[in-house]
Amino acid sequence: MANNFKEASVDEITQVMQQAQTAFEAYQQTSIEQKSVFLEAIAAEIEALGDGLLQKASEETNLPIPRLTGERARTTGQLRMFATMLREGSWVEASIDTANPDRAPLPKPDVRKMLTPLGPVVVFGASNFPFAYSTAGGDTASALAAGCPVVVKAHPAHAETSEMVYSAIKKAIVSSNMPGHIFQHVHGTSFESGKALVQADETAAVGFTGSTVGGLALLQYSSQRKKPIPVFSEMGSINPVVFLPDTLNKNAADLAAQYAGSITLGMGQFCTNPGLMLAIEGDGLYSFLDSLGKGIEAIKPAKMLHAGIHTAYQKKSHEALAQDGVKVIQKSAVEAQDIEALPTVALVSGKTFLANPLLHEEVFGPYSLMVNCKDEQELLKVLKSVSGQLTTTVMGTDEDFAAHKALLQLLPSIAGRVLFNGVPTGVEVCHSMVHGGPFPATTDSRFTAVGTNAVKRWVRPVCYQNCPDGLLPLALQNANPLGIWRLVDNEWKK
């Protein structure tokens, strides 16, 4: 994927990472308030770029302006959310165990713990979110909030948009009086530049959003390092949705309308796209498929993000549809032109799905496969056969839930987020969100890429033993000068 920017050389990357390390030391001397103001300034400078930013992003990604307007709001909202989190302060997980000098046989020391930043974080943004998962997206915002310098490799598919966002961050660095290299931006279209970024001595952690191939390559580069570092790759998912019998019988048309929309939202270019549906054979299912087909037929093709993604969609969807036993339910009634994607839903039996691993693979685009299971046992088997997922969803009535206990127990074991009677597309940015999940959804299921807890990827705990009060970080001092929630001798206190 070529663009007009010069590829960073390995030497340049070495220098960038050394500068990041120097900035790390300076950044640790800035106050919580200064960091918060900095994050807010980035948000304001992005807004100040105005419609020009939206137009550039739309040109580069083919995403419509209203969608990009919403994504920009999410991006600036995330930056401000992390500023609020910093000021609120309890994210550092301060905990205090006070001393007991009289304990026998040994006195109990005073031990206090909090989270501290890891160091320079390298971020590889996503093609499908030019704002929210890119240059100033969730990885960058959470790492800067954590106290880590950030180096972003611009996504080649929207490198000019990335440059514009970078210009906004540079202005914020100046106006907030931050270390000049607290955020740096490099271009690269090759795996070599990614390798150099991951393998630099100073790199302390990596955040990636994108394809399985890309995410695993970074993990592989990292495993060749002398000093291991955490790599958080978020690599997508087929997001299984189970439709239970009673709701299919009662609500087939409504469910179909909801899912025709979710499958084709943003031309299916979401990692939470419902690429797999499961149901038990019956009239409810056929009625649902009939309505779903009509819904899909009515949805017009639209341009995908770039030619590479379109080619992959063509290849993967044709491959899936060519498998024995796979039947097209419906495609869009309008022919796809150029790099447009053709919305498509297909049907396969549980038995065939279980026997053919190719059908388990993600088809990134407006595509979903319904697995027609002969009974609940087969449905559970199908669900167990798919790998780790970002989300899994169950659609059902109270009667359904009462009748399918084993299914409900299984769901949390395969995904980071379990939804009830909704669609997986759309990820709420909040404390409790888990946008992560067992491999291959991510490389480390213990963390989330969305929500305030995304900051936890870039920090480690440090404890202080018998430290004089005045020398402790503010978060751990007796008087609680930051006024934050802390676990003090096993009680949460403020």
Added chain:
Amino acid sequence: MANNFKEASVDEITQVMQQAQTAFEAYQQTSIEQKSVFLEAIAAEIEALGDGLLQKASEETNLPIPRLTGERARTTGQLRMFATMLREGSWVEASIDTANPDRAPLPKPDVRKMLTPLGPVVVFGASNFPFAYSTAGGDTASALAAGCPVVVKAHPAHAETSEMVYSAIKKAIVSSNMPGHIFQHVHGTSFESGKALVQADETAAVGFTGSTVGGLALLQYSSQRKKPIPVFSEMGSINPVVFLPDTLNKNAADLAAQYAGSITLGMGQFCTNPGLMLAIEGDGLYSFLDSLGKGIEAIKPAKMLHAGIHTAYQKKSHEALAQDGVKVIQKSAVEAQDIEALPTVALVSGKTFLANPLLHEEVFGPYSLMVNCKDEQELLKVLKSVSGQLTTTVMGTDEDFAAHKALLQLLPSIAGRVLFNGVPTGVEVCHSMVHGGPFPATTDSRFTAVGTNAVKRWVRPVCYQNCPDGLLPLALQNANPLGIWRLVDNEWKK
């Protein structure tokens, strides 16, 4: 390292891991109270083994009975601590963001998050803690508490002790009515059995305590897996201790007595042993060295854990002492016999230390090297030159601390635990303890191996979106039936 037990074959390990996976599913159906009772039963059954267990461990490890008595108490204490943690319940980090159906442009869903177990955990225990970091040690206790089945590879150096502890766990499994394979025990003296355990499909995480070579081998095996898993290797440390000038001038004799004890405690066979000391040249330092020499001279050699560790100590200490510019301060006055270790302290200049990486390596045993720095700048340089550490300690008066701000800022960047006016040997088991640190102290600085937070290595977050209240796990239900601390709409509540 040979013993009388049959090495588990790769086929046997495959079967063991499959059994662990089956036990995982059954274990998830047991209640919090059942798991707590199980952990307590293990503690009671270990105590019921009586003096026979202590004698066997002493035979196998050469550790004295009083030390083993203390370690047994710590081990049973840890098991009971995790039972208490389960009943208290807030370790699951329950958080709730309630819905707002009126929010524009999109309604806000109800999202609730908690921690859930990863799956079967493989534990490789330590040679130097036959109870507390072995068969029923901290890794096992925290993994069972998390809800994970455990497979322990017995340490070959105390395989009979491990069998005895295993017999206690088996009794507890029966009396607590737990799945038969919730804990399994295999023998192996080869790297092959370790590899098979790490690479089994069902293995979800690995805990290791021991040498750098062993810990890195497991990480390497894990990097060859198709599905990546977390590997937490705790691999030791040289635990730098900085002695500041004012305290050296005022308290040289007391400091020396404290450190002669810490350096030789348990014949130095602790990962928190103070293997590196730093000070600025001056009369205080010379007076300290004089007293320290007298202290070390008076300490008698004692047998090390096993012949392999003794051989390594001989080799590493001779190698270090043979380096240009390294001078012995003092050795024990008594000759070492058989596999006894000879307590030894040595001295080197800052300049020589900085130029010779071999001097940065751990010498596992009753050995410590004092680095005589010409000024504070050199001392900071020496401290920055050492790699990641479990602990770092500063000894100083208030005057010292006021005069050495840059040093105090540096300390948390190199270690998981920062101590003031104490010794690093001795690790308090509590909420705030961090027994971990940057590589090469561990393979993942984001976690601790000691204290309640050790459980966080074996869990991942799951969130539930718009889940009917009755279908939520108890920890997330509206009425808070477990009565636990939860973050509800950004407020901690009980």
